[in-house]
Amino acid sequence: MAGLPPDPDCVLPCPDAMADALREALPQFRQVDWVEHTGSTNADLLERARRPGGPPDRPWLLGTHLQSRGRGRAGRTWQNRVGANLMFSCAFDVFLPTRQLPTLAPLIGMATCAALRTRLGAGLRTRLTMKWPNDLLWDQAKLAGILIESTRSGTAQASDHHLIIIGMGLNLEDARALSQSLDRRIADWAEIAADDPVAARATAADLAACAARSWYEALNQATARGFADLPARYAEVDGLAGRMVDVLDDGHLRHTGVACGVDTDGRLLLRNADGVQAISVGEISVRLQR
Numbered sequence: 405m406a407g408l409p410p411d412p413d414c415v416l417p418c419p420d421a422m423a424d425a426l427r428e429a430l431p432q433f434r435q436v437d438w439v440e441h442t443g444s445t446n447a448d449l450l451e452r453a454r455r456p457g458g459p460p461d462r463p464w465l466l467g468t469h470l471q472s473r474g475r476g477r478a479g480r481t482w483q484n485r486v487g488a489n490l491m492f493s494c495a496f497d498v499f500l501p502t503r504q505l506p507t508l509a510p511l512i513g514m515a516t517c518a519a520l521r522t523r524l525g526a527g528l529r530t531r532l533t534m535k536w537p538n539d540l541l542w543d544q545a546k547l548a549g550i551l552i553e554s555t556r557s558g559t560a561q562a563s564d565h566h567l568i569i570i571g572m573g574l575n576l577e578d579a580r581a582l583s584q585s586l587d588r589r590i591a592d593w594a595e596i597a598a599d600d601p602v603a604a605r606a607t608a609a610d611l612a613a614c615a616a617r618s619w620y621e622a623l624n625q626a627t628a629r630g631f632a633d634l635p636a637r638y639a640e641v642d643g644l645a646g647r648m649v650d651v652l653d654d655g656h657l658r659h660t661g662v663a664c665g666v667d668t669d670g671r672l673l674l675r676n677a678d679g680v681q682a683i684s685v686g687e688i689s690v691r692l693q694r
């Protein structure tokens with residue numbers, strides 16, 4: 405976990421204090437680490453979990469202020485932007501049939517959006533929405549991306565025992581820009597605009613803990629009760645519902661239609677002349693039509 409010098413512009417400079425704040429906020433997590441810089445928190449958790457000698461206890465959170473090889477969805481890279489961005493990953497043990505793993509993307513996206521909305525004033529909550537499967541939008545700008553990776557847990561033989569790594573990059577720097585261009589009040593949420601590292605750290609730790617706790621609860625609930633309530637809960641944060649969208653796969657247009665929520669498998673529902681189609685989670689992106 406080395407390679408880059410500390411970022412002088414980073415306003416979240418105290419990894420130890422971040423870890424302490426998160427440990428306090430996440431008593432249900434067995435391990436919490438925060439480092440100044442690394443390659444990819446997702447890759448680190450996967451790699452460390454696979455090491456001989458057994459994986460660390462889970463749930464486990466690893467965060468950083470700076471990544472040199474950040475991973476995005478569909479094999480893309482996640483650019484580290486200098487500033488107040490927040491990047492962290494959590495590792496969980498999950499017992500689910502393998503065929504249900506794709507449902508985790510919209511489930512975790514929904515859980516993240518709902519949790520972060522609680523940190524916004526009542527009048528602002530609906531401006532934070534989901535773009536299927538799991539991008540967080542502030543109005544139409546991407547505020548956060550989530551990458552979910554999985555591997556069979558090394559501790560068990562059961563075929564439905566998975567190690568799930570959920571990583572999120574939260575563009576607090578974008579939140580600051582958005583706050584200036586759109587609405588000053590988002591700055592109260594990010595608190596970054598004050599350029600107060602202590603306040604910024606407290607807020608960053610609060611946002612990370614809020615999301616991580618929500619992931620933990622969503623996974624526990626899904627493994628205990630399934631995904632029957634996903635469509636209704638997703639509808640509360642769905643930023644695409646009622647909009648005409650294009651579905652692209654590998655750069656090619658595959659479907660066009662009006663988005664109308666998700667089904668219990670987390671698939672995007674599209675209404676068009678052919679009826680309602682269910683679009684599977686995969687290397688698919690959805691583009692808003694202009």
Ligand SMILES: O=C(O)CCCC[C@@H]1SC[C@@H]2NC(=O)N[C@@H]21
Nearest residue numbers: 444446474475476477549571573
């Ligand atoms: O493509 C996306 O939208 C998902 C981006 C996910 C980025 C986060 S940053 C923390 C974690 N570590 C990574 O390497 N990627 C995820």
